[in-house]
Amino acid sequence: MNIGQAAEASGVSAKMIRYYEQTGLIPKAARLESGYRDYDEADIHRLRFIRGARDLGFTVEQIGALLALWSDRGRASADVKALALGHVDALKQKQAEIGAMIATLENLAKRCHGDDRPDCPIIDGLAADEAGAPRRRAPRRFGKVDALRA
Amino acid sequence: MNIGQAAEASGVSAKMIRYYEQTGLIPKAARLESGYRDYDEADIHRLRFIRGARDLGFTVEQIGALLALWSDRGRASADVKALALGHVDALKQKQAEIGAMIATLENLAKRCHGDDRPDCPIIDGLAADEAGAPRRRAPRRFGKVDALRA
DNA sequence: CTGGGCCTTGCCACGATGGCAAGGTCAAGG
DNA sequence: CCTTGACCTTGCCATCGTGGCAAGGCCCAG
Numbered sequence: 001m002n003i004g005q006a007a008e009a010s011g012v013s014a015k016m017i018r019y020y021e022q023t024g025l026i027p028k029a030a031r032l033e034s035g036y037r038d039y040d041e042a043d044i045h046r047l048r049f050i051r052g053a054r055d056l057g058f059t060v061e062q063i064g065a066l067l068a069l070w071s072d073r074g075r076a077s078a079d080v081k082a083l084a085l086g087h088v089d090a091l092k093q094k095q096a097e098i099g100a101m102i103a104t105l106e107n108l109a110k111r112c113h114g115d116d117r118p119d120c121p122i123i124d125g126l127a128a129d130e131a132g133a134p135r136r137r138a139p140r141r142f143g144k145v146d147a148l149r150a
Numbered sequence: 151m152n153i154g155q156a157a158e159a160s161g162v163s164a165k166m167i168r169y170y171e172q173t174g175l176i177p178k179a180a181r182l183e184s185g186y187r188d189y190d191e192a193d194i195h196r197l198r199f200i201r202g203a204r205d206l207g208f209t210v211e212q213i214g215a216l217l218a219l220w221s222d223r224g225r226a227s228a229d230v231k232a233l234a235l236g237h238v239d240a241l242k243q244k245q246a247e248i249g250a251m252i253a254t255l256e257n258l259a260k261r262c263h264g265d266d267r268p269d270c271p272i273i274d275g276l277a278a279d280e281a282g283a284p285r286r287r288a289p290r291r292f293g294k295v296d297a298l299r300a
Numbered sequence: 301c302t303g304g305g306c307c308t309t310g311c312c313a314c315g316a317t318g319g320c321a322a323g324g325t326c327a328a329g330g
Numbered sequence: 331c332c333t334t335g336a337c338c339t340t341g342c343c344a345t346c347g348t349g350g351c352a353a354g355g356c357c358c359a360g
Contacts (some may be wrong), residue, residue, distance in 0.1 A: 002306075002307075003306095003308095004305095004306065004307080011227035011347085012305090013348080016347075016348070018286070018308095018309090019254040019348080022344095025230040029311075033161055034305055034308095034357080035307080035308060035309090035355080035356085035357085036306090036308080036356075036357095037307085038345070045277055046277075047284040048277050048278075049276050049277040052275070052277060052278070053276050054347095056251045056254060056255055056276070057248070057250075057251045058342070059346085060346080060347075066273070069270075069273065070273050073267050073268060074268060075270075076265070076267070076268070077262050077263060077264055077265060077266075077267055077268060077270035077272075077273075078264045078266060079268060080262065080272050080273055080274065081259055081262045081266075081270070082179055082219045084255050084259050084262075084272050087255065088174050088252055088256060088275050090277065091251055091252050091255075092252060093250050094248055094274055095248045095249065095252070096179045098207070098244055098245045098248075098347090099245065101205075101206045101265075102238055102242060102245070103204055103240055104206060104243050105234050105235075105237065105238050105241075106238060107229055108234065109234050109235055109238070111229065112226055112227050112231045112234075113227060114231040114232075115226070115227060115228055115284050116227075116228060117176070117226070118222075118223060118224060118225050118226070118227060118228035119227060120219075120225075120230045120231070122227075122234050123216070123219065123220050123227075123230055123353075124207070125202075125353055126199050126202035126203050126216070127195055127196075127198050127199040127202060128198075128202070129201065130227045140242075140311080141252050152337075152338075153337095153338070153339095154336095154337065154338080163317080163318085164317090164338090166316080166317070166318095168339095168340090169316075169317080184324080184325055184326080184335090184339095185324080185325085185338080185339060186325080186326090186338055186339080187338085189340090204316095209316095210315075210316075210328085211315095216314070235314070261335080301360100302334095302359105302360090303358100303360090304357105304358095305356100305357085305358090306351100306355105306356075306357075306358095307354100307355075307356065307357090308346105308354080308355070308356090309333095309352100309354090309355105310351105310352090310353095311351090311352090312332100312349105312350085312351085312352105313349080313350080314346105314347100314348085314349085314352105315345105315346100316345100317344100317345085318343105318344085318345085319342100319343085319344080319345105320341100320342090320343085320344105321340100321341090321342090322339100322340090322341095323338100323339080323347100324338075324339070324340105324341090325331090325336100325337080325338065325339095326335100326336085326337075326338090326346105327334100327335095327336090327337100328334090328335095328336105329332105329333090329334090330331100330332090330333085
């Protein structure tokens with residue numbers, strides 16, 4: 001099966017399949033004499049797995065761990081569960097952070113009369129420190145942000 | 151005022167101040183004879199405004215629009231409010247998407263006994279199409295993702 | 301055999317941010 | 331006055347996951 005067909009069948013773009021191969025997330029695909037990559041059902045299955053995990057907001061790195069567990073017959077389901085639940089925690093935290101932003105914005109908006117006069121608590125409130133959020137920076141463990149960008 | 155002091159006073163890193171200047175979000179800073187950038191109170195105020203907007207999840211691009219409104223004495227507060235409420239909608243949508251991920255994951259986790267046996271609905275469920283989410287891609291209108299990465 | 305549609309690789313871009321390096325500047329202390 | 335260290339300057343590279351484009355090779359149908 002061609003990379004194009006594999007992409008079609010798995011829902012992962014050809015571009016990303018090559019990328020995943022390049023970064024070692026998936027093994028190097030078999031090649032036909034022509035140099036074309038060749039995929040079988042097992043490959044498709046793996047790609048679909050990756051797609052599902054991506055859609056659930058797992059990082060490619062985390063998916064690497066999941067794939068290892070997937071192919072490990074002797075894995076403990078507890079390990080998988082721990083990984084998943086840890087991710088749920090991270091998602092919940094993000095949700096909370098977004099919730100805080102929403103609350104602040106709605107609060108500011110509520111106090112803005114929203115007519116054609118220039119006074120606006122939103123504008124004023126932004127420069128004040130009302131935004132809170134102590135500004136921490138962390139080593140990017142979220143990923144699949146795009147699923148969240150709408 | 152030095153860039154370092156401006157960073158300290160505004161909560162925006164020196165690096166980002168230079169970046170904002172480079173991309174035209176803020177006007178080019180005045181320079182001392184030494185070549186050092188020089189900031190006054192108005193600059194700090196603007197930087198603090200940017201910082202606040204960033205913390206509320208606005209894109210740098212959106213902040214550009216906000217800044218324009220900010221410095222426009224004749225602006226209608228309705229414009230600002232519309233921008234803010236539109237952003238709130240986007241945030242709510244992201245929250246909902248994350249919520250869907252959480253629901254799916256918790257559902258899978260609930261059905262995973264989580265012991266040392268290898269069977270795991272989480273692993274199995276990922277390859278199936280349970281993840282839903284019709285895979286749309288859009289032109290990046292969120293930004294300040296880092297605030298959400300925790 | 302030719303055309304169009306695949307495939308190959310490789311490089312550039314995004315957004316917002318950090319990091320590093322090489323060199324200039326400034327202020328405090330000897 | 332000179333040294334030292336902290337700061338500034340610019341410029342380039344990396345991140346993460348994805349898309350796009352280009353030049354060249356392959357494959358199938360007409």
